[in-house]
Amino acid sequence: MATKAKKQKAAQREDREDAETTVSECHDVSALEIEEDESCFQDIDLLQNHGINVADIKKLKSVGICTVKGVLMCTKKKLCNVKGLSEVKVEKIKEACQKLESGGFLTALQFSDKRKMVFRLSTGSKELDKLLGGGMESMSITEAFGEFRTGKTQLSHTLCVTCQMPGSNGYSGGKAIFIDTENTFRPDRLRDIADRFSLDQGAVLDNVLYARAYTSEHQFELLDLVAGKCHEEAGIYKLLVVDSIMALFRVDFSGRGELSERQQKLAQMLSRLQKISEEYNLAVFVTNQMTADPGATMSFQVDPKKPIGGNIMAHASTTRISLRKGRGEVRIAKIYDSPDLPESEATFAITLGGVDDAKE
Numbered sequence: 001m002a003t004k005a006k007k008q009k010a011a012q013r014e015d016r017e018d019a020e021t022t023v024s025e026c027h028d029v030s031a032l033e034i035e036e037d038e039s040c041f042q043d044i045d046l047l048q049n050h051g052i053n054v055a056d057i058k059k060l061k062s063v064g065i066c067t068v069k070g071v072l073m074c075t076k077k078k079l080c081n082v083k084g085l086s087e088v089k090v091e092k093i094k095e096a097c098q099k100l101e102s103g104g105f106l107t108a109l110q111f112s113d114k115r116k117m118v119f120r121l122s123t124g125s126k127e128l129d130k131l132l133g134g135g136m137e138s139m140s141i142t143e144a145f146g147e148f149r150t151g152k153t154q155l156s157h158t159l160c161v162t163c164q165m166p167g168s169n170g171y172s173g174g175k176a177i178f179i180d181t182e183n184t185f186r187p188d189r190l191r192d193i194a195d196r197f198s199l200d201q202g203a204v205l206d207n208v209l210y211a212r213a214y215t216s217e218h219q220f221e222l223l224d225l226v227a228g229k230c231h232e233e234a235g236i237y238k239l240l241v242v243d244s245i246m247a248l249f250r251v252d253f254s255g256r257g258e259l260s261e262r263q264q265k266l267a268q269m270l271s272r273l274q275k276i277s278e279e280y281n282l283a284v285f286v287t288n289q290m291t292a293d294p295g296a297t298m299s300f301q302v303d304p305k306k307p308i309g310g311n312i313m314a315h316a317s318t319t320r321i322s323l324r325k326g327r328g329e330v331r332i333a334k335i336y337d338s339p340d341l342p343e344s345e346a347t348f349a350i351t352l353g354g355v356d357d358a359k360e
């Protein structure tokens with residue numbers, strides 16, 4: 001009886017801590033070679049060598065959990081919700097995963113070694129890259145917010161092309177995934193940007209996966225497909241764009257009454273984005289809108305507008321940049337929040353060939 005009560009209590013605790021809902025069916029993932037390559041990720045097929053049967057591994061994959069890290073990123077409660085997985089099985093799976101991937105402490109030196117996998121994507125503008133400490137970082141979420149016409153969508157397009165080119169910093173190039181919530185994705189812009197870098201237009205477009213999201217739920221479900229794709233083509237995808245992250249949430253949840261539900265759903269989605277970025281070593285770039293801050297008129301703020309999404313958004317983005325309009329094609333980017341970058345500014349330009357340095 002005592003253990004049962006304990007278990008119940010533990011489950012309740014998980015209930016509160018775990019904001020995740022069960023993930024929906026993921027893409028049909030074809031049979032893969034078993035990878036032991038640390039530089040990308042460890043496939044859950046590896047669990048076969050640790051006494052987990054193929055059927056159970058298949059069950060995990062059916063809900064978009066395809067890597068050892070992916071298992072460790074889920075609470076036991078969430079795993080128990082997977083159809084056909086008992087608590088005992090979940091224990092065994094967790095144990096095996098912990099053996100394969102250190103689920104505990106590392107020294108800072110070991111962690112520093114792991115961080116060497118992090119790469120940086122060029123934005124198309126050297127000045128903007130410099131502002132970002134060498135480009136847009138993988139394994140984290142970068143958010144750009146600003147009023148309309150400040151270049152958020154142009155930057156999204158440019159990154160889809162620049163991510164395909166090998167960088168001078170040892171970066172090897174890869175594919176991009178674009179989730180469009182505002183119907184502003186234009187393949188023709190990718191053609192223009194490809195021309196600027198003398199790349200084959202067809203090849204460039206072929207390397208960008210596109211999905212239009214119509215509801216915030218749909219946007220969330222697409223992330224399971226993203227995980228499936230990244231798993232299918234291991235180490236190939238380098239960039240995930242969500243343009244814009246909040247637009248559908250704004251429509252689907254209205255008024256104060258639905259605010260807490262909206263923020264809860266938003267938190268789940270951002271948590272999933274963060275996990276995907278770490279699991280598959282992706283740079284995640286999200287754009288965000290701004291709104292007037294009703295409290296600001298009283299406080300004499302210079303710029304009374306602020307990004308939407310509140311604290312949840314603020315905490316989820318690793319690096320936040322604010323964009324504003326300059327003269328003509330010139331735009332100004334400012335680091336708004338970052339764990340390791342100073343608060344400084346850079347100017348860039350929006351050109352036919354995408355984001356570029358501004359001419360003096």
Ligand SMILES: Nc1ncnc2c1ncn2[C@@H]1O[C@H](COP(=O)(O)OP(=O)(O)O)[C@@H](O)[C@H]1O
Nearest residue numbers: 147148149150151152153154155350351352353
């Ligand atoms: N082909 C192009 N050549 C040059 N500038 C362009 C081109 N297409 C769009 N722009 C410029 O990009 C700006 C819009 O940027 P966009 O990224 O769509 O803004 P938002 O921040 O609203 O997403 C406009 O000022 C527009 O003039």
Ligand SMILES: [Mg+2]
Nearest residue numbers: 152153182184
């Ligand atoms: Mg836009």
